Amino acid sequence: MSGNKLENLNVASQEALITPEALKKEMPLSDKAAETVSKGRQAIYDIMDGKDHRLFVVVGPCSIHDVEAARDYAARLKKLADEVSDTLLIVMRVYFEKPRTTVGWKGLINDPHLNDTFDIEQGLHIGRRLLLDINELGLPAATEALDPISPQYLQDTIAWSAIGARTTESQTHREMSSGLSMAIGFKNGTDGSLDVAVNAMKSVSHPHSFLGIDQQGQVAIIRTKGNNYGHVVLRGGGGKPNYDSVSVALCEQALDKAGLRKSMMIDCSHANSSKDPAIQPLVMQDVTHQILEGNTSIQSLMVESNINWGNQSIPENLADLKYGVSVTDACIDWPTTEKAIRDMRDKLKDVLPKRKIG
Numbered sequence: 418m419s420g421n422k423l424e425n426l427n428v429a430s431q432e433a434l435i436t437p438e439a440l441k442k443e444m445p446l447s448d449k450a451a452e453t454v455s456k457g458r459q460a461i462y463d464i465m466d467g468k469d470h471r472l473f474v475v476v477g478p479c480s481i482h483d484v485e486a487a488r489d490y491a492a493r494l495k496k497l498a499d500e501v502s503d504t505l506l507i508v509m510r511v512y513f514e515k516p517r518t519t520v521g522w523k524g525l526i527n528d529p530h531l532n533d534t535f536d537i538e539q540g541l542h543i544g545r546r547l548l549l550d551i552n553e554l555g556l557p558a559a560t561e562a563l564d565p566i567s568p569q570y571l572q573d574t575i576a577w578s579a580i581g582a583r584t585t586e587s588q589t590h591r592e593m594s595s596g597l598s599m600a601i602g603f604k605n606g607t608d609g610s611l612d613v614a615v616n617a618m619k620s621v622s623h624p625h626s627f628l629g630i631d632q633q634g635q636v637a638i639i640r641t642k643g644n645n646y647g648h649v650v651l652r653g654g655g656g657k658p659n660y661d662s663v664s665v666a667l668c669e670q671a672l673d674k675a676g677l678r679k680s681m682m683i684d685c686s687h688a689n690s691s692k693d694p695a696i697q698p699l700v701m702q703d704v705t706h707q708i709l710e711g712n713t714s715i716q717s718l719m720v721e722s723n724i725n726w727g728n729q730s731i732p733e734n735l736a737d738l739k740y741g742v743s744v745t746d747a748c749i750d751w752p753t754t755e756k757a758i759r760d761m762r763d764k765l766k767d768v769l770p771k772r773k774i775g
């Protein structure tokens with residue numbers, strides 16, 4: 418550590434990490450996986466541009482903590498995705514980085530062994546392997562871009578990214594998003610503020626120059642071109658939901674006033690469900706009804722779903738973990754997910770092709 422007595426005084430230790438280039442050399446993207454990423458990104462662009470009539474639906478666990486259960490879930494979701502692909506583009510939530518309101522487990526990259534050992538090098542390897550395998554299935558992946566460095570390790574496997582409610586106002590995250598290679602959903606603030614997401618959409622469309630790391634892990638000046646595929650994610654906040662038609666109309670007005678594309682995602686979980694999974698299918702039904710009634714701005718949804726219902730705390734003895742149950746937010750189970758997605762597809766399959774977007 419530096420000999421300077423005025424710096425790192427609160428740093429306990431630091432250790433070098435594998436570079437992004439080295440990790441990708443160890444775990445390259447196959448042609449099949451690359452095709453899944455590229456097609457997934459393009460389909461989302463086409464949906465946002467009104468060239469593809471479908472909705473895209475980001476479905477999956479609140480967080481990934483058990484890669485075998487994640488593979489099991491991905492195989493089920495891939496089958497469902499193929500079944501509904503005429504109407505819904507299904508993208509799997511593969512969330513490795515968890516923003517916490519205060520403290521708590523921060524995800525599989527930060528602590529892959531769920532025991533505060535913070536084996537981040539192992540976390541990056543495990544996370545990349547799973548993302549490669551999910552894309553190999555032909556299932557595109559979505560994640561939250563939370564850590565400003567990790568995208569250099571993983572973003573070549575990602576078709577869509579979210580910036581979370583706690584970081585949508587962050588300049589660092591807006592700068593990072595302006596250089597990412599896919600559409601970015603900006604959550605409204607945890608207090609329900611829409612302004613932070615609208616301002617993020619404005620910011621992300623501009624070029625930015627900022628401090629980052631390159632593929633060789635060298636600190637570098639990153640200069641971006643700007644990203645024209647930012648959109649708002651309505652996730653509720655301030656103790657109340659904002660998926661209702663009035664909140665959606667107010668969001669459309671705000672986007673119109675700002676001269677931004679009226680493309681939004683409804684997050685059926687978080688403050689839109691008061692974190693009660695039983696509410697998520699009701700939100701999905703309400704959104705479907707809004708579209709049947711003529712809404713043309715809702716182009717995507719987010720659903721927190723797992724193999725089994727609810728959530729669990731991380732036990733002292735990991736052998737006590739219940740299979741396929743979230744260790745962060747509570748999720749709907751697989752049968753509920755299948756039913757809700759199928760219902761949405763059946764109700765919208767003849768309507769979406771007639772929607773005039775934009």
Ligand SMILES: O=C[C@H](O)[C@H](O)COP(=O)(O)O
Nearest residue numbers: 479515516517518519745746
């Ligand atoms: O999606 C996960 C949670 O909503 C988010 O990480 C905050 O969780 P917490 O309030 O339990 O920290």
Ligand SMILES: C=C(OP(=O)(O)O)C(=O)O
Nearest residue numbers: 479581582583604652687
């Ligand atoms: C943390 C999440 O959501 P939010 O940022 O809306 O709380 C999430 O989608 O996992």
